[in-house]
Amino acid sequence: MSSRRSRGTPRITDEQIIELVSKLQQLLPELRNHRSNKASASKILQETCNYVRSLHKEVDDLSDRLSLLLSTIDDDSPQASIIRSLLN
Amino acid sequence: MSPPQQPSSTNPNSLKIRLTHRFLHNLNNLNKKRSNLDNTQIHQRYNRVKLAAYASMAHVVGSRRAWSRAILWKIRNRKVSTRHKRVDHKPTNHHHARSIKRRTTNHSNPKREYVDPNGNSGQEVKLRKLVPGVETMDACGLLDETADYIKCLATQVEVMRNLVDLFSTI
Numbered sequence: 001m002s003s004r005r006s007r008g009t010p011r012i013t014d015e016q017i018i019e020l021v022s023k024l025q026q027l028l029p030e031l032r033n034h035r036s037n038k039a040s041a042s043k044i045l046q047e048t049c050n051y052v053r054s055l056h057k058e059v060d061d062l063s064d065r066l067s068l069l070l071s072t073i074d075d076d077s078p079q080a081s082i083i084r085s086l087l088n
Numbered sequence: 089m090s091p092p093q094q095p096s097s098t099n100p101n102s103l104k105i106r107l108t109h110r111f112l113h114n115l116n117n118l119n120k121k122r123s124n125l126d127n128t129q130i131h132q133r134y135n136r137v138k139l140a141a142y143a144s145m146a147h148v149v150g151s152r153r154a155w156s157r158a159i160l161w162k163i164r165n166r167k168v169s170t171r172h173k174r175v176d177h178k179p180t181n182h183h184h185a186r187s188i189k190r191r192t193t194n195h196s197n198p199k200r201e202y203v204d205p206n207g208n209s210g211q212e213v214k215l216r217k218l219v220p221g222v223e224t225m226d227a228c229g230l231l232d233e234t235a236d237y238i239k240c241l242a243t244q245v246e247v248m249r250n251l252v253d254l255f256s257t258i
Contacts, residue, residue, distance in 0.1 A: 012228050020231035027238050045211035048234060052218045055241045062248040063138040069255040070115070070137070071130055 017041075024048055103240065106148045108247050114140035139163070145244050154229070155237045158221025 021041050028047045039047075118136050146159035215234060216223050222233045 012226060016228055017231065020228060020235070024231055024235050024238075027235055027242075042211055045215060048238070049211060049214045049218060052215075052234070052238065052241070055238070055245055056218075058245045059141055059241070059248065060138060062245065062252055063141060064134050065252050066115075066248060066255070067130065067133040067137045069252065070118075071133060 021045075103148070104243050104247060107144060107240075107243055108250075110144035110148050111141060111244070111247055111251075114144050141244055141248060145240050149236075149240060153233060153236055154221035154225065155219055155233050156221075156240075162220070 018041075021044055025039055025044050028044070028051055030047050030051070115137070118133070118140055142159055143163055146156040146163070149156040151157050151160070212227070212230070215230065216225075219230075219234050219237050222230050225233065
C-alpha cells in the first residue's frame with residue numbers, strides 16, 4: 001500500500017500512514033482485541049472493506065425492518081401516539 | 089462547542105445523540121408523507137428510510153468531511169435530477185456525482201481486478217469504492233475519511249438498532 005509515492009506532496013510520510021492505519025485498526029471490531037501492531041496494513045485494509053460492507057448491509061436490513069414496523073403501526077392505537085410524541 | 093481544530097470531534101455519545109435527533113426528525117418527515125399502503129409503497133418506504141439514515145448521517149457531520157459532502161451532494165443532485173434532468177454548478181463535483189451514481193447502480197457487478205490510473209490496486213481501490221467522496225484523495229486522506237465514516241456509520245447503525253428494538257416492543 002505504501003509502495004506508491006504521493007506525487008508533489010512530500011509532507012505525507014510513512015509514519016503518518018502507519019499512525020492512521022493503527023487508528024483504523026482500533027475501530028475495527030475484529031482487530032481491536034489484538035492490541036498490537038502485528039496486523040499488517042493489507043489485512044487492516046481488507047478488514048476495513050469487509051466492515052464497511054457489513055455496515056452497509058446492516059443499514060439496509062435495519063431500514064427494511066424499520067419501514068415494516070412503521071407501516072404496521074395502526075394510526076389510532078396507543079402505540080402510534082407514543083411514537084408520534086417521540087418523533088416530534 | 090467543540091474546538092474547530094480537533095480532528096476527531098466526534099465524541100461517540102454526543103454523536104449518537106445528534107444522530108438520533110436528526111434521524112427521528114427525518115423519519116417524522118417521512119411519516120408525514122404517508123399515504124395508503126400497498127406493496128409498492130412499502131418498498132418506497134424502505135428506500136426512504138435508508139435515504140433518511142444516510143441523510144441524517146451526512147447532515148449531522150455537515151461539510152466537514154469529504155464523505156458527508158459527497159452524500160449531501162448526491163442527495164441534492166438526486167432531487168434536482170428527478171425534476172430537471174440537469175446536473176449543475178460545481179464542475180469538479182460533476183464528474184464526482186456521475187461516478188458516484190454509477191457506483192451505486194453497479195453494486196451487483198462481480199468484483200473485477202481493477203487498477204486505476206494512479207497504480208493503486210486491490211484493497212485501496214475497493215475502499216475508495218465503498219467510502220463516498222474519497223475517489224481522488226491521497227492515501228492519508230483516504231484513511232482518515234474511512235475512519236470517520238466507519239465511526240459515524242457504526243453509530244448510525246446503533247441508533248437504528250435501538251429504534252427497531254423500541255418500536256417492536258411498544
